[in-house]
Amino acid sequence: xxxxxxxxxxxxxxxxGLFQSPKGNMHNSAEVEIDVVRGQEDVSIAIQDLSVGYRxxxxxxxxxxxxxxxxxxxxxxxxxxxxxxxxxxQDSFEDPDFRGNVIARAFMGAKKVERKIRRxxxxxxxxxxxxxxxxxTDSAGVSVYAIDYKPKATHLPDAGxxxxxxxxKQMMGDIDALADVIRGNGLADANQLIFGDTAxxxxxxxxxxxxxxxxxxxxxxxxxxxxxxxxxxxxxxTIEIGNYSYDMWTYNGRYTHPQTGVSTPFMxxxxxxxxxxxxxxxxxxxxxxxxxxxxxxxxxxxxxxxPSRISNTDGGMDMSINVWLTENGEQLFVxxxxxxxxxxxxxxxxGCIDTAP
Numbered sequence: 001x002x003x004x005x006x007x008x009x010x011x012x013x014x015x016x017g018l019f020q021s022p023k024g025n026m027h028n029s030a031e032v033e034i035d036v037v038r039g040q041e042d043v044s045i046a047i048q049d050l051s052v053g054y055r056x057x058x059x060x061x062x063x064x065x066x067x068x069x070x071x072x073x074x075x076x077x078x079x080x081x082x083x084x085x086x087x088x089x090q091d092s093f094e095d096p097d098f099r100g101n102v103i104a105r106a107f108m109g110a111k112k113v114e115r116k117i118r119r120x121x122x123x124x125x126x127x128x129x130x131x132x133x134x135x136x137t138d139s140a141g142v143s144v145y146a147i148d149y150k151p152k153a154t155h156l157p158d159a160g161x162x163x164x165x166x167x168x169k170q171m172m173g174d175i176d177a178l179a180d181v182i183r184g185n186g187l188a189d190a191n192q193l194i195f196g197d198t199a200x201x202x203x204x205x206x207x208x209x210x211x212x213x214x215x216x217x218x219x220x221x222x223x224x225x226x227x228x229x230x231x232x233x234x235x236x237x238t239i240e241i242g243n244y245s246y247d248m249w250t251y252n253g254r255y256t257h258p259q260t261g262v263s264t265p266f267m268x269x270x271x272x273x274x275x276x277x278x279x280x281x282x283x284x285x286x287x288x289x290x291x292x293x294x295x296x297x298x299x300x301x302x303x304x305x306x307p308s309r310i311s312n313t314d315g316g317m318d319m320s321i322n323v324w325l326t327e328n329g330e331q332l333f334v335x336x337x338x339x340x341x342x343x344x345x346x347x348x349x350x351g352c353i354d355t356a357p
Contacts (some may be wrong), residue, residue, distance in 0.1 A: 009240045010115070011115045011116075011118040011119045011122060012119075012122060012232030012233075012253030012254070012266070013029070013118060013121075013122055013127045013232075013316070014122075014232045014233035014249075014251050014253055015122055015125035015168075015253070015266060015267075016056045016121045016122045016124075016125040016283065016316060016342065017123060017233075017253070017316065018125065018129070018280055018281050019272055019281040019282055019316070019342050019343075020280070020281065020283065021282070021284075021285070021313055021316040022110050022313055023284040023311075023313050023318075024129035024281055025284045025285060025313075026284070026285045026286075026287075026311050026313075026318045027284065027286055027287070028286065028287045028289070029286065030068065030162060030229055030261070030282045030286075031066045031067060031068050031069075032066065032067045032068075032069060032286070032343065032344070033052060033064060033065070033066045034064070034065050034066075034345065035060060035063070035064050035065075036062065036063050036064075036280075036345070037060050037061075037062040038060065038062070038063075039060045040187075041187060044150035046192045046264070047217065051265055053254070059121040059302075063102050064136055067147060067343065068145075068147075068339055069193070069284065069285075069286050069292075069339040069340065069341035070120075070124075070134075070136055070145040070338060070339065070341065071288075071337070071339050072117050072338050072339070072340070073335060073336075073337040074113045074116065074335070074336055074337070075145065075333045075334060075336070076105075076106070076109030076110070076112070076113070076333065076334045076336075077105065077331055077332075077333055078102060078105050078109075078332045078334070079330070079331055080329075080331065081107070082101075083098050083101045083102055084098065084101075084301075085101075089195045094211050096217070102162070102303065102332065103303065103305050103306075104274060106131075106303060106305075106306060106308075106332075106334045108256070108334075110306070110319075110321060110334060110336050111249060113304075113319075113336040114317065114319060114336065115122070117317075117319070117336075117338050117340065118317065119255045119309055119344065120136070120340070121283070121316075121340045122253060122255070122266055123136070123255060123266060124136070124279075124340070124341070125283075125342045126253075126266035126267055128149065128281075128343075129273050129275075129304050129344075129350060129352065130267065130268060130271055130273065130340050130342050131151075131156065131352070132146045132148070132149045132150070132156065132344065132347065133146070133147065133148045133149030133156070134146065134342070135168075135252075135338065136260060137159065137168045137258060137259060137261075139258045139259055140259065141259040145261060146207060149182070149343075149347055151342050151344075151347055151351075152181075152185060152348065154181050154183070154351075155178070155181060155185070155277050155348070155350070155351035156177060156351060156352055157174070157351070157354075158172065158182075158332070158354045158357035159171070159174045159351070159354065159355045159356075160174060162355065162356050162357065163199060163202040163203065163270070163332070163355035163356065164202055164355075164356065165196075166202070166206075166355075167206060167207075167208060168193070168203075168206030168207060168211075169208050170243045171206055171209070171355075172205055172208070172242075173203070174355070175241055175272065175274060175353070176241050176242040176244070177243065177352045178190075178274045179241070179244045180242075181351065182208070182274060182275075182276065182349060182350065182351055184303070184349065185348040186276055186279065186346065186348035186349035186350075187348075188276040188278065188279065188349055189243075189276065190244055190246070190274050190275060190276050190349075191244065191245060191246055191247065191276060191277050192246060192249070192273075192274075192275050192277045193239075193246045193247070193257065193272060193273070193274055193277070194233075194245050194249045194250070194251055194267070194271075194272070194273040194275070195236075195248065195250045195251070195299055196250070196251070196265070196267045196268055196269035196270055197250060197265075197269045198231025198253055198270045198355075198356075199269065199271060199272045199353075199355045200236065200248075200250045202230060202355065204236075204273075207331055209239075212240070214240060219300065228307075232251055232252060232253030232254075232266075233249050233250070233253075233307040234249060234250050234252075235247070235248070235249055236248040236249060240293075247277070250277075251266070251267045252267075253265065253266045253267070254266065255347060268269075268354075270354065270355045271352055271354055271355065272349065272352065272353045272355060272357035273350060273352050274351050274352070274353065275349060275350035275351070276346075276349040276350065278349075279346040279349025279350055280299065280345040280346040280349075281342070281343070281344055281345060282340070282342075282343040282345045283316050283340060283342055283343070284340070284341045285311070285317075285338060285339060285340050285341075285342060286320030286339030286340075286341075287318070287320050287339070288320035288322070288337035288339065290320065291310070293308045293309075293322070293345070294323075302323045302324070302332070303323050304320050306334070307321065308321055309321065310324070312356050315323055317338075318338060319336055319337065319338045320336070320337045320338065321334065321336055321337075322334075322335040322336075322337070323333065323335070329353055
């Protein structure tokens with residue numbers, strides 16, 4: 001028998017990859033809390049005489065914010081009659097290994113759910129970056145979770161002229177105007193552009209944009225070979241617009257829409273995200289509480305090979321795993337859960353332009 005072929009679409013994580021997930025972002029609480037301190041670009045004012053006392057300074061004001069994360073819980077059923085059959089890729093001339101099949105199928109099922117949760121995280125992240133809100137729906141199109149991070153309206157502008165008919169100067173003017181807003185509110189220079197496919201084609205086809213890449217003049221734009229990132233992001237080079245220098249990316253990651261079943265892009269093709277690459281974004285993860293695990297009689301007693309919680313700070317994932325048997329012992333369930341929340345901590349350091357208002 002030749003080697004098994006397993007066709008699985010790897011989840012893209014370009015948007016979710018913008019969000020950091022240090023160990024402190026993984027928690028057991030019902031809510032996520034964060035203290036936000038805001039300052040301004042104040043300058044010290046000189047005094048006229050050494051005998052004058054010190055000018056008084058007030059402490060920066062901080063605010064506390066708390067958010068309730070969405071809950072993802074999915075299970076995989078393993079039936080005893082299936083476990084005497086070989087698993088995909090197993091030699092058909094070998095006797096099935098019952099316990100080995102349990103472990104292999106449990107891990108395959110957990111991996112499948114992980115891919116689904118990662119796509120849900122990517123959907124969250126893409127909505128945050130484009131709208132500053134998150135709305136998750138079920139297969140009937142009913143909202144099952146919603147959160148509004150209340151971005152400033154000035155960070156979500158419409159293009160002055162739809163880019164399908166706009167000049168390159170008008171397109172660059174839209175980007176420059178939003179970059180100035182971000183500089184004023186976020187106190188940092190925007191240096192990254194993320195385009196939907198249609199927006200990028202309109203942008204790069206504009207004569208005034210193409211002129212920036214003319215190698216007979218001072219080079220303020222480059223288009224190198226495409227670099228991939230996060231299974232969907234493509235690096236498109238650099239460009240200087242006004243006082244800002246940008247790395248340009250396009251993104252065409254997709255998911256199957258739960259209501260329509262249609263392959264759908266995470267990013268609206270006609271939108272452009274303008275952001276400060278160093279702007280802080282956080283991915284937080286809450287555990288799924290389990291009494292059995294806390295009492296030491298959880299999944300480890302049935303399948304010691306399966307940990308009750310898998311945390312990966314570098315990979316941006318945290319999952320809780322549960323295993324239980326039916327009363328007659330003929331069916332085993334593997335439950336995988338997570339409570340991921342994508343938080344735009346530095347919400348004033350990015351914005352999104354709708355180029356087809």
